[in-house]
Amino acid sequence: MVSRVIPVEVFDLVIFGATGDLARRKILPGLYRRYLAGQVPGESRIIGAARTELDSAGFRDLVAQAIAEFMPSAPRGDDLAAFLALLDYVSIDAAKGEDGWRTLAGLMRDGVVRAFYFSVAPSLFGELAEKLHTHGIANAESRIVVEKPFGRDLATARALNATLASHFEESQIYRIDHYLGKETVQNLMAVRFANILFEPLWNSQFIDHVQITVAETVGVEGRGSYYDKSGAMRDMVQNHLMQLLCLIAMEPPFHFDPNAVRDEKLKVIRALQPVPADDIVRGQYHATKTAPGYLQDSENPESRTESYIALKVHVANWRWKGTPFYLRTGKKLRARASEIAIVFKEPPHSIFDDAEGWRENVLVIRLQPNEGMNLSVMIKEPGPGGMRLMQVPLDMSFADALGEEAADIPDAYERLIMDVIRGNQTLFMRGDELEAAWAWTDPIIQGWEARGDRPRGYDQGSSGPEDALMLMHRDGRRWREIRE
Numbered sequence: 001m002v003s004r005v006i007p008v009e010v011f012d013l014v015i016f017g018a019t020g021d022l023a024r025r026k027i028l029p030g031l032y033r034r035y036l037a038g039q040v041p042g043e044s045r046i047i048g049a050a051r052t053e054l055d056s057a058g059f060r061d062l063v064a065q066a067i068a069e070f071m072p073s074a075p076r077g078d079d080l081a082a083f084l085a086l087l088d089y090v091s092i093d094a095a096k097g098e099d100g101w102r103t104l105a106g107l108m109r110d111g112v113v114r115a116f117y118f119s120v121a122p123s124l125f126g127e128l129a130e131k132l133h134t135h136g137i138a139n140a141e142s143r144i145v146v147e148k149p150f151g152r153d154l155a156t157a158r159a160l161n162a163t164l165a166s167h168f169e170e171s172q173i174y175r176i177d178h179y180l181g182k183e184t185v186q187n188l189m190a191v192r193f194a195n196i197l198f199e200p201l202w203n204s205q206f207i208d209h210v211q212i213t214v215a216e217t218v219g220v221e222g223r224g225s226y227y228d229k230s231g232a233m234r235d236m237v238q239n240h241l242m243q244l245l246c247l248i249a250m251e252p253p254f255h256f257d258p259n260a261v262r263d264e265k266l267k268v269i270r271a272l273q274p275v276p277a278d279d280i281v282r283g284q285y286h287a288t289k290t291a292p293g294y295l296q297d298s299e300n301p302e303s304r305t306e307s308y309i310a311l312k313v314h315v316a317n318w319r320w321k322g323t324p325f326y327l328r329t330g331k332k333l334r335a336r337a338s339e340i341a342i343v344f345k346e347p348p349h350s351i352f353d354d355a356e357g358w359r360e361n362v363l364v365i366r367l368q369p370n371e372g373m374n375l376s377v378m379i380k381e382p383g384p385g386g387m388r389l390m391q392v393p394l395d396m397s398f399a400d401a402l403g404e405e406a407a408d409i410p411d412a413y414e415r416l417i418m419d420v421i422r423g424n425q426t427l428f429m430r431g432d433e434l435e436a437a438w439a440w441t442d443p444i445i446q447g448w449e450a451r452g453d454r455p456r457g458y459d460q461g462s463s464g465p466e467d468a469l470m471l472m473h474r475d476g477r478r479w480r481e482i483r484e
């Protein structure tokens with residue numbers, strides 16, 4: 001199989017917050033990978049912008065170090081030198097001073113794509129949008145890329161949308177949810193809409209329930225102060241898990257086109273029912289003898305913020321009436337494992353006596369690690385001695401199926417940045433979609449705040465709080481094991 005790399009148009013990409021963690025870890029190494037893959041035309045420019053006083057040579061050193069740290073096996077030498085030659089730097093304080101802005105304005109070229117990546121604190125988004133405008137740096141074709149968190153509730157998200165809308169058209173605004181850039185997440189759409197096999201069964205008549213798990217082994221080390229104001233609901237469910245749910249639950253869009261896809265996702269979000277308190281379990285990881293717990297990591301001994309959440313969600317429409325979606329995500333869990341499991345119902349009538357041997361069909365889409373798909377089916381247990389049943393997996397790991405090419409699959413960020421340059425918004429959240437997601441999330445958070453709920457403790461390295469198991473047991477179901 002030969003992967004097709006189609007170069008994008010020549011661009012000027014300005015990264016605000018270019019010396020920050022996200023830029024060093026993901027954005028700049030990602031751009032280097034795309035450069036190595038032949039996707040970045042040599043006349044393009046990547047302009048770092050941040051408060052740090054640096055010249056372009058200093059910025060190139062910083063990027064070379066980031067590449068050495070986060071892409072240890074990437075080629076150095078001529079390739080790296082040619083990539084570094086695309087870089088420039090402007091020292092800008094978004095909140096004060098005009099000098100940097102004038103310098104940046106002077107660097108802009110006509111006739112190339114202009115994109116501005118806001119990899120900064122959300123409080124600066126409005127300021128950046130305004131300054132790009134007043135200094136004539138952004139034009140009608142420019143694109144801005146906005147990182148999460150996009151608001152912390154409906155009111156703040158609306159205000160932010162309104163601020164951005166006063167300077168940019170919706171078609172110029174790219175709200176990033178990096179989960180949408182993950183290979184397997186996009187594969188969800190291919191699996192559903194490029195096969196006849198699954199879609200006829202993709203409804204509450206045949207699907208018993210859906211489980212979405214995003215389990216992490218990391219804690220909140222180093223990000224405690226941000227995370228403590230957020231918690232798993234705002235940090236993960238309102239965006240990443242919500243997007244996964246949308247891709248599973250949405251109706252087929254008429255075309256794989258940005259607005260057609262986003263229209264269908266929006267309908268799912270609007271159909272989400274309010275979640276009663278009994279259908280939510282929140283948790284906080286305990287300290288161990290050697291490792292700090294959530295309260296120490298967040299440096300807030302009184303914190304009631306959840307580092308784990310499980311919830312049962314209903315999509316109130318014809319397709320999904322009666323099929324619950326169980327969502328869970330948490331930090332410091334047993335393994336880093338993200339998957340979607342579609343658990344099918346029993347056949348209407350069994351012709352076999354071996355009722356005990358029967359297990360349900362499950363389609364598992366593994367997002368990370370070991371991306372792939374696994375469909376468990378029933379077969380006859382081999383050998384003589386009557387008709388006994390057993391469950392076997394039809395297993396496909398993308399690494400095996402794609403061979404060497406799997407190693408070249410772009411990381412979520414690099415794919416999304418290339419989509420920005422191409423002007424393709426399919427994998428970005430539209431303003432109304434984001435507001436609808438907050439409109440569903442707000443009452444859930446307000447509910448536990450009003451009740452003064454405290455999260456349940458859970459052990460580090462476990463599957464989360466015991467009560468989360470009960471969330472499913474009481475429905476006669478069980479969570480899948482969290483394992484890599």
Ligand code: BG6
Nearest residue numbers: 148178216218235236240338368
């Ligand atoms: C981020 C969250 O959006 O996603 C983090 O803020 C989380 O808390 C991360 O760790 C998970 O992303 P990934 O790609 O490692 O699954």
